[in-house]
Amino acid sequence: MxxxxxxxxxxxxxxxxxxxxxxxxxxxxxxxxxxxxxxxxxxxxxxxxxxxxxxxxxxxxxxxxxxxxxxxxxxxxxxxxxxxxxxxxxxxxxxxxxxxxxxxxxxxxxxxxxxxxxxxxxxxxxxxxxxxxxxxxxxxxxxxxxxxxxxxxxxxxxxxxxxxxxxxxxxxxxxxxxxxxxxxxxxxxxxxxxxxxxxxxxxxxxxxxxxxxxxxxxxxxxxxxxxxxxxxxxxxxxxxxxxxxxRGARVYGEITGWAATHDAAPTDPAVGPDPAHYARAMRLALERAAVRPHDVDVIWPDALGVPAYDRSEADALRAVFGARTPPVTTQKPLTGRAHQGGSALDAATALLAFRRGMLPASAGPDEPAPGCELTFLRQPRPPRSRIALVGARGFDGFNSALVLRGAAPPPAGDR
CATH class of the missing domain: 3.40.47.10 (Thiolase/Chalcone synthase)
Incomplete structure (x- = not known):
């Protein structure tokens, strides 16, 4: 096996x-x-x-x-x-x-x-x-x-x-x-x-x-x-x-799927990257995790905060999940963007959310920009399928997606 x-x-x-x-x-x-x-x-x-x-x-x-x-x-x-x-x-x-x-x-x-x-x-x-x-x-x-x-x-x-x-x-x-x-x-x-x-x-x-x-x-x-x-x-x-x-270890969750792609083309900041390869990374990660798009509980996006890049990411998410995406949440506005440390922090937040039995609300947007009207999580709520997709994009065309499956919830006193 x-x-x-x-x-x-x-x-x-x-x-x-x-x-x-x-x-x-x-x-x-x-x-x-x-x-x-x-x-x-x-x-x-x-x-x-x-x-x-x-x-x-x-x-x-x-x-x-x-x-x-x-x-x-x-x-x-x-x-x-x-x-x-x-x-x-x-x-x-x-x-x-x-x-x-x-x-x-x-x-x-x-x-x-x-x-x-x-x-x-x-x-x-x-x-x-x-x-x-x-x-x-x-x-x-x-x-x-x-x-x-x-x-x-x-x-x-x-x-x-x-x-x-x-x-x-x-x-x-x-x-x-x-x-x-x-x-x-x-x-x-x-x-x-x-x-x-x-x-x-x-x-x-x-x-x-x-x-x-x-x-x-x-x-x-x-x-x-x-x-x-x-x-x-x-x-x-x-x-x-x-x-x-x-050894009787506590398990937060399992890493069940991942994928990485590259845009293979320069990006014009005024236009943003082509969403196709980012979408492909997400599809591959879901496929390797044997997870259907509608089974995903929550999405942590890259959330760069640059209008053209945000629209491109929203387009990629809609290409994978359809017009109504699973709940989307980001906490990067609270902390700033720590580059590779930031995507690792998103994965930590996802696993902690499943451990605590609560998906955290998104820190914005207050008013979604045109083309960015995603299903943002406005209030904390308990997880359902306990499956998260975490996405990240690196400068010069790197795209990655990771699927995490939270472990079964522990008793309330052990969280």
């Missing part, structure tokens, strides 16, 4: 809170956690609002040597992984290193560390960078550091597909489980908040320049003006079902 891959641990370090419980409370209450950028002075930039992880102290999950060698993006990964392992009831150091692996998503790498070193190179008399520049900046830094710290020596890797990467990481974890590795750490964190990183994002023309955090990020809304960047994300313990059951 094909091995089944389930999620047994969730670690969240995001603007919505540190820990799955804090994140869930923020999501259910619909509390906005975006605000003025504080990690650097953004005064000279048109975008000055972001989602930051308030009160984050990296000392709780890494030692001094690791912190000196790595960037805040990796510090967030250390913390999320520690939380996920604890949530799954697993030790921090693998007792069987070659049976444990780690595959995370990445895109922009160690921005704050690199910013400091490049300023030293070009702005100081020494004209040098520190010895750890190449280590901390490298897109695979988090995977390498986690492998060393926790002794994950199984087949490990990095997926690089921008916002789609958080879902691709989970899909890769399932493949790794099916090939015989019983425990895989998956997911993603991100920290795109430095002058250099913000300048790179501004070049795309997709960021919001609205100064009011309450109105800056409004996907699918008539007032949509672009996205708000964010740091953080979510890390998961993905485990072979038999292995999980043998």
């Amino acid at each position: 094909t091995a089944r891959a389930v999620v047994t641990g969730i670690g969240v370090v995001a603007p919505s809170g540190i820990g799955a419980e804090a994140h869930w409370n923020t999501v259910l209450a619909g509390t906005r956690r975006t605000g003025p950028i504080t990690l650097f002075d953004p005064e000279r930039y048109p975008t000055r609002v972001a989602g930051e992880v308030a009160g984050f102290d990296p000392a709780g999950s890494s030692d001094t040597r690791q912190r000196v060698q790595t960037d805040r993006w990796t510090h967030l990964g250390f913390a999320a992984t520690k939380l996920a392992l604890a949530d799954a009831g697993l030790p921090e150091v693998s007792p069987d290193p070659y049976k444990w692996a780690v595959t995370l998503a990445s895109s922009s790498g160690g921005n704050l560390f690199g910013q400091r070193e490049l300023q030293r190179l070009w702005g100081g008399p020494s004209r040098t960078v520190g010895a750890y520049q190449s280590i901390a900046w490298f897109y695979a830094a988090s995977v390498g550091q986690l492998s060393i710290r926790h002794q994950f020596k199984g087949p490990s890797g990095v997926t690089v597909s921008e916002s789609a990467g958080g879902l691709d990481s989970l899909a890769h974890a399932v493949r790794t489980v099916r090939r015989g590795t019983p425990v895989v750490i998956a997911g993603a964190t991100e920290c795109p908040l430095s002058p250099y990183a913000l300048a790179c994002q501004l070049r795309s023309g997709l960021l919001s320049d609205v100064a009011d955090p309450e109105r800056a990020y409004r996907p699918f809304d008539v007032a949509a003006s672009g996205y708000v960047p964010a740091e953080g994300g979510a890390v998961f313990v993905v485990e072979e079902l038999g292995h999980a059951l043998a």
Whole structure:
């Protein structure tokens, strides 16, 4: 039989809170956690609002040597992984290193560390960078550091597909489980908040320049003006079902289907991407999960907040599900868009919703833009089929879709 891959641990370090419980409370209450950028002075930039992880102290999950060698993006990964392992009831150091692996998503790498070193190179008399520049900046830094710290020596890797990467990481974890590795750490964190990183994002023309955090990020809304960047994300313990059951682990749900496609064409921001390949990814994911479109309980969309992209996503959803889609919900306006960390966070929200027996209301839109009239979930409600489709699109044409099936609900006191 094909091995089944389930999620047994969730670690969240995001603007919505540190820990799955804090994140869930923020999501259910619909509390906005975006605000003025504080990690650097953004005064000279048109975008000055972001989602930051308030009160984050990296000392709780890494030692001094690791912190000196790595960037805040990796510090967030250390913390999320520690939380996920604890949530799954697993030790921090693998007792069987070659049976444990780690595959995370990445895109922009160690921005704050690199910013400091490049300023030293070009702005100081020494004209040098520190010895750890190449280590901390490298897109695979988090995977390498986690492998060393926790002794994950199984087949490990990095997926690089921008916002789609958080879902691709989970899909890769399932493949790794099916090939015989019983425990895989998956997911993603991100920290795109430095002058250099913000300048790179501004070049795309997709960021919001609205100064009011309450109105800056409004996907699918008539007032949509672009996205708000964010740091953080979510890390998961993905485990072979038999292995999980043998040790009495709690199971959040199963990853039953996934697919990735690519547009293979440049995107005009004024027109938006062709919805056909994104729709194909969703159809393939549903087919591989043996799920019919009308059986889907809820959809977490990419929700970029750029009008042309939002219309394209709405067209893709209608192409798969028909004129009346299943309920659609997004919490990205509450946290900002953490790129690959954001799609991982959507998957975490879906699994927590099934665990808690409540689908969270969508954080907007207040007034759907023309072409974006989807079936938005306006009030929290209990799940029915316990099947979620999570979608994500990465810059330059990446499309991914993931189907999650929530585990049977636990007794009310154990949620």
